Amino acid sequence: MALEISFSDKTFTNTSHTLQEFSEISLELRRDVIKSLYLAKSGHSGGSLGMADIFAVLFFGGILRYNPANWQWEKRDKFVLSAGHIAPILYATLARAGFFPTKELATLRKLHSRLQGHPALDANLPGIETSAGSLGQGISIALGMAMTHKLIDRTDQLVFSVTGDGEIEEGSVWEAAMAAGNYNLSNLCWIVDNNDCQIDGRVHQVMSIYPIADKFKSFNFNVITIDGHNYNEILSAFNTFKENAKTSDKPTCIIAKTYMGKGISFMEDDYKWHGMPPNEEQARKAFNELEKMQQQIKSLNL
Numbered sequence: 001m002a003l004e005i006s007f008s009d010k011t012f013t014n015t016s017h018t019l020q021e022f023s024e025i026s027l028e029l030r031r032d033v034i035k036s037l038y039l040a041k042s043g044h045s046g047g048s049l050g051m052a053d054i055f056a057v058l059f060f061g062g063i064l065r066y067n068p069a070n071w072q073w074e075k076r077d078k079f080v081l082s083a084g085h086i087a088p089i090l091y092a093t094l095a096r097a098g099f100f101p102t103k104e105l106a107t108l109r110k111l112h113s114r115l116q117g118h119p120a121l122d123a124n125l126p127g128i129e130t131s132a133g134s135l136g137q138g139i140s141i142a143l144g145m146a147m148t149h150k151l152i153d154r155t156d157q158l159v160f161s162v163t164g165d166g167e168i169e170e171g172s173v174w175e176a177a178m179a180a181g182n183y184n185l186s187n188l189c190w191i192v193d194n195n196d197c198q199i200d201g202r203v204h205q206v207m208s209i210y211p212i213a214d215k216f217k218s219f220n221f222n223v224i225t226i227d228g229h230n231y232n233e234i235l236s237a238f239n240t241f242k243e244n245a246k247t248s249d250k251p252t253c254i255i256a257k258t259y260m261g262k263g264i265s266f267m268e269d270d271y272k273w274h275g276m277p278p279n280e281e282q283a284r285k286a287f288n289e290l291e292k293m294q295q296q297i298k299s300l301n302l
């Protein structure tokens with residue numbers, strides 16, 4: 001029987017959640033990623049799945065301030081996905097936050113869809129602050145937003161941006177880092193998805209970016225290293241950043257140790273899943289694994 005894909009219209013609130021709830025939200029996001037990539041027959045599975053736990057906390061843990069009903073609300077915090085290729089996790093998150101109907105997730109990468117393979121500003125998808133995909137550029141745009149909020153408009157708006165660890169092999173990101181430190185942009189939270197995987201190998205083998213923490217410290221950042229799949233550590237890092245934004249004159253870098261493909265056994269920690277969608281058999285396996293995980297989470301009563 002052919003695999004039938006549908007998207008529930010469930011949305012999640014941006015408030016405090018239990019660990020159990022965060023696990024369930026992340027599972028839903030992972031399911032959405034698998035579904036939309038399976039339907040698209042192309043796209044980036046590994047990084048999207050690996051960042052699901054961080055997106056769950058950032059968008060549904062009361063960290064990022066946004067209003068899906070009026071998404072261009074002028075006091076909103078900004079989120080910029082510099083690693084534009086992991087758009088599937090951003091789209092799933094925005095849909096589950098109520099920015100647009102969840103059924104639109106079925107249109108990923110289709111002609112004329114608002115959900116292009118990389119976020120596209122001219123597609124007019126609510127929640128997309130900038131186009132991205134050319135690695136290294138989004139973080140400089142985020143930097144500009146942080147400068148505007150802190151130095152020109154003098155508002156308390158925060159700017160969050162995700163870069164990959166392969167992405168930080170791009171030279172321009174270090175100019176952004178230097179400027180963020182130099183201009184004391186304490187309202188900037190730079191999240192590095194440190195899965196040590198990129199398009200064609202291990203990051204440390206392609207071109208080492210280590211030690212990452214020392215590099216950011218030398219550019220005047222507060223650096224927090226976390227397990228990017230541990231909800232308590234993710235929450236605590238974001239709360240520390242929010243405190244830093246008020247009391248410190250340094251930007252914050254969260255180095256999130258993650259696993260590419262996290263949650264799907266045959267994709268985990270394998271760079272070959274950087275830019276590959278699941279085929280039918282793999283999608284079935286993935287749904288089974290996520291279902292099993294859902295049952296386990298229910299029984300754990302976290």
Ligand SMILES: Cc1ncc(C[n+]2csc(CCOP(=O)(O)OP(=O)(O)O)c2C)c(N)n1
Binds near residue numbers: 046134
């Ligand atoms: C300027 C630029 N060069 C090359 C690419 C092609 N490219 C897309 S993703 C990628 C690897 C990025 O690795 P990482 O940031 O670690 O992302 P992950 O593999 O963890 O998803 C490359 C080289 C690009 N999009 N932009």
